[in-house]
Amino acid sequence: MKISKEKFGQAFDALVADYKVIAPVSDGSGIAFTEVKSFSDVKQDYLNSKLPPKAFFFPQHEKLMSYKKEGKDVTVKSELKVENTILFGIRPCDAKGMLLLDKVFKNDQYTDPYYYERREKAVIIGLGCTKIAPTCFCSSFEISPAGSEGSDLFLIDLGDSYEVEVVTEKGKALADRLALAELTADEQALVDKIKSAETPSKIDVSNTTSKLDKMFNSPYWDTLQEKCLGCNVCSFSCPTCHCFDISEEVRKNEGTRVRTWDACMAPLFTLHGSGHNPRDNKKTRWRQRLMHKFNYFVHNNGSMSCVGCGRCIKSCPVNMDIRQVVDGANKAELVVE
Amino acid sequence: MQQNPYLPITMKLVKNLVETEDRLINTFTLEFMNKQDEENFKYMPGQFAELSAYGHGEAPFGIATSPTEPGILKFSVAKVGCVSNALHLMEEGTMVGVRGPMGNYYPIEQFKGKNVVIIGGGFAFTTLRSLAKYMLDDKHRGDYGDITVIYGARNPGLLLYKEELAEWENNPNINLVTTIDRPAEGWTKHVGFIPSITEQIAPSSVDTYAVVCGPPAMIKFTLPVLEKLNFPPERIYTSLEMRMKCGLGICGRCNIGTEYVCKDGPVFSMAQLKELPNEY
Secondary structure, three states: OEEEHHHHHHHHHHHOOOOEEEEEEEOOOOEEEEEOOOHHHOOOOOOOOOOOHHHHOOOOEEEEEEEEEEOOEEEEEOOOOOOOEEEEEEOHHHHHHHHHHHHHHEOOOOEOHHHHHHHHOEEEEEEOOOOOOOOOOHHHHOOOOOOOOOOOEEEEEOOOEEEEEEOOHHHHHHHOOOOOEOOOHHHHHHHHHHHOOOOOOOOOOOOHHHHHHOOOOOOHHHHHOOOOOOOOHHHHOOOOOOOEEEEEEEEOOEEEEEEEEOOOOOOOOOOOOOOOOOOOOHHHHHHHHHHHHHHHHHHHHOOOOOOOOOHHHHHOOOOOOHHHHHHHHHHOOOOOO | OOOOOOOOEEEEEEEEEEOOOOOOEEEEEEEEOOHHHHHHOOOOOOOEEEEEEOOOEEEEEEOOOOOOOOOEEEEEEEOOOHHHHHHHOOOOOOEEEEEEEEOOOOOHHHHOOOEEEEEEEOOOOHHHHHHHHHHHOOOOHHHOOOEEEEEEEOOHHHOOOHHHHHHHHOOOOOEEEEEEOOOOOOOOOEEOOHHHHHHHHOOOOOOEEEEEEOOHHHHHHHHHHHHHOOOOHHHEEEEOOOOOOOOOOOOOOOEEOOEEOOOOOOEEEHHHHHHOOOOO
């Protein structure tokens, strides 16, 4: 099915009345997912945003609760206001990233209400990639640049119109508000061509997990980390990184408990009160980063926690490239212990 | 939907007791404010909770009471950081926050019908105290064979729960061995490090589980002794500490390989630890 961009824009503008609508906007230095009021504000021709859209479910900084102390007493308050939200223009890598974060924020024992209440009230409108950046390598993880996995409604740009795929019930509810028409044979051929595309850059991860099973004590980690500055930009720009800190913001007798993005690359991340630190050097922290994404997460959740968006490659100040890092692990000689 | 696991319940600090002579460890007794909170807080020996000192932060501590002691929770906490310092200075009657219970617990079901040797060093005796207290309870004592506790500290003043230890000395249901590192005036019991005292006492490993908690050096030298006594790694348990924030297996900092100490631990058998990377 398809819809002309003009009609889609009208429907989009009508949705703004019922939903908080988030879409890619050019902010002068790149693309940022931002609340918009009109389809005319939406940047339609873009590779991907600088930061992943995870912040709409897992903000960089958020209040978990607040409290007030009076003498020896305390009153604790927690309120979570969640609006119905549409995220428009989510790329397939980021949509898959959200599915991976879902597994983290709801594990075998606990559900994170802050994440899940936002997640449940959000509809994801995915937008297939017709242009691919040199840093893109999603095809390494069985993600297609024009694949609809993780989206509720999925669009492919056909020039004057969008091809529309309804993926979930949530997506169907939105599609009911769109005047959809059939694709012509030529358009269908174009859709098929876009859908069959792969990222030119791909890494072989077929044996990476089992290789890493045997690499905890490998000398590979000794040299790998040498040029890393430990700046954390890879984690903050990653659609699947989820580590956070919980801290206290206090003014006189009132306080707020907040959580803030944190990263396993930060030296204090694992520092005990006693002074002991199990990951007290960059080598162990880099090993954790790679192991977590390509080994531990696979054992715990059944898939790798990298979606090949390439943001960490683009933003790294010293040009560390996760593709080369994985490739290096694939090729590293095993040390007999 | 389950309750928000980030929100603490409020409990009252009814006693703030200086536990050790060096004044670095206090035992906090917290009282539940209502029946509902207490019922929701069903815990087992070995579990921990996150304590909030409002205005300062939150940190995880092992629960020192046993579920057989209703109405209260106790925590014995060393003064090392922001939260523990604030708790140490807190006036009795102050409200604190508690999240939990968290983590797994000592496998008391597996221990049934077996002997249990509890080996503790220094202030890592808190959840071991919970375990011993639980097994000693009239309702449970019959489920277990011999209970031996080997507990040591640098000097007599650093032993936790001195009154209770005195009680256990005369309790036929438990075999208590206490030791200090160097001779001290007035001390008539064992003198020597935990590993050598364990070797001397030589508890039989037949039908016996061992639970070991203490400083890393103590554990390092006690394990070979247990091995010599033929304890297989499947029957040696320990409880680990890690820096934690959420306590829910989400914030990502307490993992050892695939395991999050907060939700998959803190209790692990030596057999399990042998399978995990040495990063703790």
